[in-house]
Amino acid sequence: MLIGILNRKGGCGKSTTAVHLAYWLSRQKQRVILVDSDGQMSSSQWLDKLKMPSVVINDPDDLFDQIGKLAEEYDSVVVDSPSVLGEPAKSVLLSVDLAIVPVQPSNLDLLSAKDIVRLVNQAQKIRGGTPKAAMFLSRASRGTVLLREAREALSQTQGFTLLESMVYQRQAIADAPGQAATVFSMSGEAASSAAKDYDALFKEAMRYGKTK
Numbered sequence: 001m002l003i004g005i006l007n008r009k010g011g012c013g014k015s016t017t018a019v020h021l022a023y024w025l026s027r028q029k030q031r032v033i034l035v036d037s038d039g040q041m042s043s044s045q046w047l048d049k050l051k052m053p054s055v056v057i058n059d060p061d062d063l064f065d066q067i068g069k070l071a072e073e074y075d076s077v078v079v080d081s082p083s084v085l086g087e088p089a090k091s092v093l094l095s096v097d098l099a100i101v102p103v104q105p106s107n108l109d110l111l112s113a114k115d116i117v118r119l120v121n122q123a124q125k126i127r128g129g130t131p132k133a134a135m136f137l138s139r140a141s142r143g144t145v146l147l148r149e150a151r152e153a154l155s156q157t158q159g160f161t162l163l164e165s166m167v168y169q170r171q172a173i174a175d176a177p178g179q180a181a182t183v184f185s186m187s188g189e190a191a192s193s194a195a196k197d198y199d200a201l202f203k204e205a206m207r208y209g210k211t212k
């Protein structure tokens with residue numbers, strides 16, 4: 001499957017999600033490569049530390065050509081996108097089967113999600129419904145009113161499903177790149193709770209991505 005992680009909002013967890021998803025898929029015995037289309041190169045540097053394959057591609061035409069080519073060699077391609085919704089993001093949306101959009105439960109983040117929704121809807125119009133698109137609440141705090149409101153606001157988004165699974169704000173997740181690890185391979189209770197969040201999220205997202 002070709003999967004793009006996108007959102008205009010900086011710091012919502014795109015790169016963290018992309019790296020954890022690539023690692024999770026590799027543990028499912030899939031051949032996986034991460035395409036880093038962000039000049040910051042956070043996810044490709046992190047993947048280097050994990051000794052997993054990644055490639056940095058910024059040019060929109062190269063992205064379009066290369067994502068398709070990589071799909072012949074790998075079972076899964078995970079694309080991490082920058083916070084700018086320009087031509088590279090469009091190339092990603094014209095290439096992937098599934099777009100995953102992390103959204104932080106804050107009013108400003110909910111507002112800015114409109115931009116990625118619009119872009120995804122345009123790609124879906126051109127491609128007859130593809131890519132499938134899923135949002136999830138990222139860096140969430142448990143039991144807040146804002147969380148409930150965010151779920152309500154996002155659940156009606158055209159062309160998207162809102163995943164039940166959420167990823168909470170957890171120190172273990174923030175610590176992972178510094179430890180050259182993912183929460184799946186870190187020890188301790190906090191890491192294992194975070195790993196459970198991601199495991200549930202990715203299972204749900206992949207199940208959705210495979211539906212007809």
Ligand SMILES: Nc1ncnc2c1ncn2[C@@H]1O[C@H](COP(=O)(O)OP(=O)(O)OP(=O)(O)O)[C@@H](O)[C@H]1O
Nearest residue numbers: 010011012013014015016083139168169170173174
């Ligand atoms: N669930 C989480 N709990 C705690 N910290 C998190 C979580 N998800 C991400 N972070 C931290 O938040 C910061 C931003 O995350 P990340 O780099 O993944 O976001 P991004 O959307 O890729 O940002 P950018 O738009 O700059 O590319 C990082 O320091 C990361 O470690």
Ligand SMILES: [Mg+2]
Nearest residue numbers: 014015038042
């Ligand atoms: Mg990033």
